[in-house]
Amino acid sequence: MKIMGFNRRRFLKATALAVAAPALIKGPAFAAGEPIRVGFVTPQTGPLAFFGEPDRFLLQRFKSALEQGANGRPIEILIKDSQSNPSRASELANQLALKDEVSLLITAGGPDTVVPVADQAELNGIPMIGTACPWQPFVFGRNSTPDKGFNWGYLFAFGLEDVIAAYIGLWGTIETNKKVGLLFPNDADGNAWGDAKFGFPPALTQGGYTVVDTGRYTPMAEDFTAQITKMKSEGVDIVAATMIPPEFFTFWSQAKQQGFQPKIATIGKALLLPTTLEAIGPTADGLSTEVAWHPSYPSRSATTGDTSSSVAAEWQKATGRQWTQAVGLKHALLDVAIDVLKRASDPRDAGSVIEAIKATRADTLLGTVDWSVSGIKNVAKVPIVGGQWRQADGKFDIAICANPTGAAIPVADKLRPVA
DSSP states (O other): OEETTEEHHHHHHHHHHHHHGGGGOOOOOOSSSOOEEEEEEEOOSSTTGGGTTTHHHHHHHTHHHHHHOBTTBOEEEEEEEOTTOHHHHHHHHHHHHHTSOOSEEEEESSHHHHHHHHHHHHHHTOOEEEESSOHHHHHGGGTOOTTTOOSSEEEEEOOHHHHHHHHHHHHTTSOOOOEEEEEEESSHHHHHHTOTTTSHHHHHHHTTOEEEEEEEEOTTOSOOHHHHHHHHHHTOOEEEEEEOHHHHHHHHHHHHHTTOOOSEEEEEEGGGOHHHHHHHOGGGTTOEEEESOOTTOOOBOTTTOOBHHHHHHHHHHHHSSOOOHHHHHHHHHHHHHHHHHHHSSSTTSHHHHHHHHHTOOEEETTEEEOGGGOSSTTEEEOOOEEEEEEEETTEEEEEEEEOOSSSOOOOOOOOOOOO
């Protein structure tokens, strides 16, 4: 199937090839002493591979800190490719805990990666730190509550309430009929976003929006005619979705073919990469999304001294590609992991690592990560803002257009209608 001049199958193949090499990386080899092992479960191939793309680059930036290690021992990162598959993520986390005997599990890449790793951490009694996953599927999706929490797994991330606030902040600058069409997959992410208690529907209704819920589509669906027809018949001006890139290619292509032109399309997850916008072409101009990290973030890494702007610039220099949000997210994950192990009285003792996690106050590219100030057990909140992709001179770049947080993140412009 050709999608806006871009072949879906070729995209998946290209994405897999682009990040397959880093999946073979092992942590640095050290001669002095047995290293402290950290298991890193990350989607480096498959439709979520964009989350794993920065791993090789970032390990080099943290090389000195890993060599210095903690308590006189170097830190070794064991990278395992989840292949964007929740079952494989679970299996790999179990192997890292039982076979590789890691002292810490780290992970990022949405609920389909983070949640199964967290479950295995809880099952095997291994400390775990995750990010890039809303806290609701991490907590509610695992039959817990904000006041109950867990024994072994910790998350620093935004919540759906923060995404919703960013989206509403974007939408408020354009006149619409306030009818929002929801498009969510039948997976951990989509079911959380569409939850009738804590997801988008109740929050949007409370905010004065009319919700047009199209139901849950099957992941990797290739026909969105029913959803598009419903949105058209209801007169939807705004589309809100969480999708992976191949799904969005299909939806957006079919929407154009069927004459559906919303004023606003704010799409989670799929629009993290500029290459996604480039693959779509000119009709991607004006698409909007949440922004979990941007080069204009004013924060600095305590471990490497990096600023957000310097990391983005070095990424482009090293790879020849535009920065992506995953660069900042993964940088912060490694930052926190190293900080925790350096502060643990015995980084090879699980209880010691947990106490260090609880006492964390680490400055990262996302801001300060501090589990002690959150009202949600095992969750530290970090800010998220709203941005819009703009095309200029054939290149897509994202501008921050809404900041409903208290963080000093600059807003560059107001949202514009989709081209």
